[in-house]
Amino acid sequence: MLKVNHLKTYFLILLLLTNGMIFYTVSAEKTNNLLKVSFLDIGQGDAIFIESPIGNQFLIDAGPGKSILNALGRVMPIYDKTIDAVLATHPDADHIGGIPEILRNYTVSKYIYNGAMGTTGVFRELEDEVHRLNIKTDIVRTGDVIDLGGGVYLKILYPDINPKGTDTNKYSIVAKLYYGNSTFLFTGDAPTDVENYLVRNIGKELDSDVLKVAHHGSKNSLSNQFFSAVSPDYSIISAGKDNRYGHPHKEIVESLNNITSNILGTYDLGDIYFISDGQTLIRN
Amino acid sequence: MKNDFNLFLSIAGFVSAIFLCSFMKIGITFSLFLIFLSLILFLYVKLITTDEESRKIIFLIIITMISFSAGIIRYEIKDSASFDLNLENNIDQKVVISGIISDEIRNNERQAILVVDFANITLASTSMAVFGRGIVSTDLYPEYKYGDLIKISGKLEKPENFSNIGEGTTITSDPSQIKSQFGGASFDYISYLAKDDIFYKIDFAKTELISEGHGNFVKSFLFKIKDSFINNLNKIISEPESSLLSGILLGAKSSIDKNTTEIFRKAGLSHIIALSGYNITIVSDAIMKVFAFLPRNGGFILGIFGIIFFVLMTGASSTAVRAGVMALIVILAKSTRRNYQAGRALIIAGLMMVIVNPKILVFDISFQLSFLATIAIIYVAPVLKSRFTYITDKFGLRDIISSTISAQILVLPLILNKMGLLSLVALPANIFVLTLIPMTMFFGFITGVFSFIWFPLSLPLAWVSWILLAYIIIVSEFFASLPFSSVNIPWFSSSIMIACYFVITFWIIKENAKIKSN
Numbered sequence: 001m002l003k004v005n006h007l008k009t010y011f012l013i014l015l016l017l018t019n020g021m022i023f024y025t026v027s028a029e030k031t032n033n034l035l036k037v038s039f040l041d042i043g044q045g046d047a048i049f050i051e052s053p054i055g056n057q058f059l060i061d062a063g064p065g066k067s068i069l070n071a072l073g074r075v076m077p078i079y080d081k082t083i084d085a086v087l088a089t090h091p092d093a094d095h096i097g098g099i100p101e102i103l104r105n106y107t108v109s110k111y112i113y114n115g116a117m118g119t120t121g122v123f124r125e126l127e128d129e130v131h132r133l134n135i136k137t138d139i140v141r142t143g144d145v146i147d148l149g150g151g152v153y154l155k156i157l158y159p160d161i162n163p164k165g166t167d168t169n170k171y172s173i174v175a176k177l178y179y180g181n182s183t184f185l186f187t188g189d190a191p192t193d194v195e196n197y198l199v200r201n202i203g204k205e206l207d208s209d210v211l212k213v214a215h216h217g218s219k220n221s222l223s224n225q226f227f228s229a230v231s232p233d234y235s236i237i238s239a240g241k242d243n244r245y246g247h248p249h250k251e252i253v254e255s256l257n258n259i260t261s262n263i264l265g266t267y268d269l270g271d272i273y274f275i276s277d278g279q280t281l282i283r284n
Numbered sequence: 285m286k287n288d289f290n291l292f293l294s295i296a297g298f299v300s301a302i303f304l305c306s307f308m309k310i311g312i313t314f315s316l317f318l319i320f321l322s323l324i325l326f327l328y329v330k331l332i333t334t335d336e337e338s339r340k341i342i343f344l345i346i347i348t349m350i351s352f353s354a355g356i357i358r359y360e361i362k363d364s365a366s367f368d369l370n371l372e373n374n375i376d377q378k379v380v381i382s383g384i385i386s387d388e389i390r391n392n393e394r395q396a397i398l399v400v401d402f403a404n405i406t407l408a409s410t411s412m413a414v415f416g417r418g419i420v421s422t423d424l425y426p427e428y429k430y431g432d433l434i435k436i437s438g439k440l441e442k443p444e445n446f447s448n449i450g451e452g453t454t455i456t457s458d459p460s461q462i463k464s465q466f467g468g469a470s471f472d473y474i475s476y477l478a479k480d481d482i483f484y485k486i487d488f489a490k491t492e493l494i495s496e497g498h499g500n501f502v503k504s505f506l507f508k509i510k511d512s513f514i515n516n517l518n519k520i521i522s523e524p525e526s527s528l529l530s531g532i533l534l535g536a537k538s539s540i541d542k543n544t545t546e547i548f549r550k551a552g553l554s555h556i557i558a559l560s561g562y563n564i565t566i567v568s569d570a571i572m573k574v575f576a577f578l579p580r581n582g583g584f585i586l587g588i589f590g591i592i593f594f595v596l597m598t599g600a601s602s603t604a605v606r607a608g609v610m611a612l613i614v615i616l617a618k619s620t621r622r623n624y625q626a627g628r629a630l631i632i633a634g635l636m637m638v639i640v641n642p643k644i645l646v647f648d649i650s651f652q653l654s655f656l657a658t659i660a661i662i663y664v665a666p667v668l669k670s671r672f673t674y675i676t677d678k679f680g681l682r683d684i685i686s687s688t689i690s691a692q693i694l695v696l697p698l699i700l701n702k703m704g705l706l707s708l709v710a711l712p713a714n715i716f717v718l719t720l721i722p723m724t725m726f727f728g729f730i731t732g733v734f735s736f737i738w739f740p741l742s743l744p745l746a747w748v749s750w751i752l753l754a755y756i757i758i759v760s761e762f763f764a765s766l767p768f769s770s771v772n773i774p775w776f777s778s779s780i781m782i783a784c785y786f787v788i789t790f791w792i793i794k795e796n797a798k799i800k801s802n
Contacts, residue, residue, distance in 0.1 A: 018744075070524045070541055078525075078747070078750050104519075120425075121424070125426060
């Protein structure tokens with residue numbers, strides 16, 4: 001008799017849990033026509049998670065290591081183990097270090113990169129995994145447009161040539177995200193030369209609401225012209241707390257200060273979330 | 285009873301010798317001197333004295349001295365590992381060494397940590413065989429596995445101790461997990477590594493695979509199962525919950541991130557992610573409780589299977605085997621209800637372990653935790669249980685809570701000493717968390733098993749595990765975030781710790797005598 005009662009209790013608990021799970025799923029799936037862009041705090045590196053209004057998930061960079069998995073745990077519901085596409089701006093470990101782990105633990109439909117060949121162990125591992133899992137790859141160039149669904153587009157602004165040589169930053173992908181009136185500019189590790197080149201060629205098009213400051217706020221990506229051309233409302237610096245490179249550099253913060261007061265660092269704030277309905281953009 | 289006393293005396297002599305040797309150099313000469321002295325005493329007893337009383341006393345002194353010198357000899361043999369000159373002469377030099385990965389690989393967020401048995405060193409383009417074991421840190425990729433023969437290039441160094449690593453200090457130069465886990469006080473890293481015969485390190489090494497499959501066949505197999513088990517868990521459960529599960533379930537050394545580790549440290553819960561008898565004892569205990577309704581031996585047998593399985597799953601490392609043996613003794617004590625025999629079994633088992641590797645007595649916190657937790661469950665839990673009559677006995681709750689608290693009491697001085705951090709919330713945090721550990725392990729385990737059978741089948745189970753794991757993390761975060769959740773107590777020296785244990789021992793003897801007389 002006692003045992004039967006126990007069974008009933010367990011069954012009840014199980015039903016309750018299932019119920020909770022359903023509510024959780026429903027609330028997690030509610031999309032509200034919102035674009036969500038999250039600059040994830042993964043230490044010294046970049047990782048930007050984008051979710052379009054129809055729920056497509058897109059990741060720009062995932063460095064430097066396994067910490068990206070924790071970060072994804074924070075922005076994705078627990079049952080969701082798929083990502084629509086991962087874009088690697090360039091093959092440095094602080095940008096691609098976590099991608100092999102993502103490919104292993106999530107179902108990724110597409111891998112997008114600039115065609116550059118890295119020489120590091122992690123790059124080879126990434127290539128092997130892409131191969132082994134038969135993931136579709138795309139090499140992108142200036143002018144390519146990626147449709148994220150729900151009216152969200154990612155336009156590639158750079159590179160316009162095939163990467164060569166050992167300077168990986170030089171060919172780092174620069175891309176701009178559009179959703180109605182809201183725009184984001186992602187710069188990877190683009191150096192000053194590239195920034196100036198972009199100002200000369202497509203100056204007007206650079207103007208964005210949110211700028212991911214290039215190269216974690218390093219001195220090598222300091223172009224005042226570029227900052228004025230972008231004239232961001234928010235500047236995001238993705239860097240680790242007390243990192244050994246001294247990022248972000250004082251000069252960068254100072255010149256950004258002349259343009260916008262909203263300089264946000266993942267090293268201070270942790271994850272930084274934005275949402276937009278296409279009209280207004282707010283930091284969440 | 286008299287035989288018991290003699291046995292106890294010789295064990296005490298042996299163990300105290302090893303204890304002292306761990307801190308100071310005594311040397312074999314001294315033990316030879318003791319043996320010589322005992323010989324003289326022996327002759328004196330045999331030939332000269334006739335007084336029965338003094339004969340008895342001298343006999344006891346002889347036993348103590350002989351066992352004491354045996355302890356010294358055992359320790360000296362372990363400590364006298366011969367150093368290879370080809371390695372010793374190249375300390376602080378850039379070297380190229382090949383060697384076999386001889387233990388499970390640990391990854392932290394940035395690097396892979398390998399234990400390598402060196403085989404060859406290349407000096408001035410000639411290759412020479414070398415003997416020695418080192419800890420090597422290298423890039424996360426390419427990934428190696430146990431038994432791989434690899435080529436290592438880097439600077440050969442001797443490990444160094446570190447001291448007073450406070451909160452928020454970044455540790456980059458020496459990437460060992462133990463540092464982040466026991467990072468509060470100064471830490472004798474040299475001895476910690478030496479207990480496993482590791483005397484060298486190569487940091488930030490460049491490595492390259494030469495060939496695979498040089499490891500022990502059984503171990504390779506066990507690690508392989510463990511790896512795919514963990515991989516499957518990672519696929520179904522998101523981070524950081526899945527790393528926590530691997531830590532709790534398999535003592536997986538990798539992957540729990542620094543933040544989470546720090547949270548557990550503050551909440552006084554570090555032990556749940558360290559492989560020790562602490563976990564496994566609680567689990568085997570719970571298995572028996574849950575299956576107590578089975579006919580007499582059912583729970584007992586399931587408990588034993590649980591332990592053997594756990595040890596195999598963790599790769600049957602010596603740490604896991606020791607933890608398993610301790611847990612078996614607990615099961616024995618519980619099922620026979622004969623504390624006297626279980627206590628003896630525990631002392632003999634502990635002695636055996638110390639004979640096999642005398643350095644664990646002082647330098648292996650996992651051994652110490654296991655031993656103390658076992659004592660707690662055999663001797664302290666019954667005392668507390670008899671007082672916790674207001675806690676419901678349903679679901680074996682009273683048992684679980686009294687086991688938890690008694691283990692807490694016994695490991696507290698050790699943890700205070702090793703970590704230099706008193707978690708003021710440890711007791712409530714442990715009660716809230718540890719009571720759910722067996723259930724978490726159970727669900728985590730069947731999630732993993734079902735994921736091998738059919739993936740979708742494991743999903744509902746994964747959610748249950750996730751809820752439990754998320755609960756553990758939330759509770760830890762809550763307790764860690766309270767103001768004054770922990771205070772630094774760098775003054776908690778080893779002598780204070782030992783004094784604490786004297787008081788506790790005295791209390792245990794008193795309370796158990798009371799129980800016996802009832």
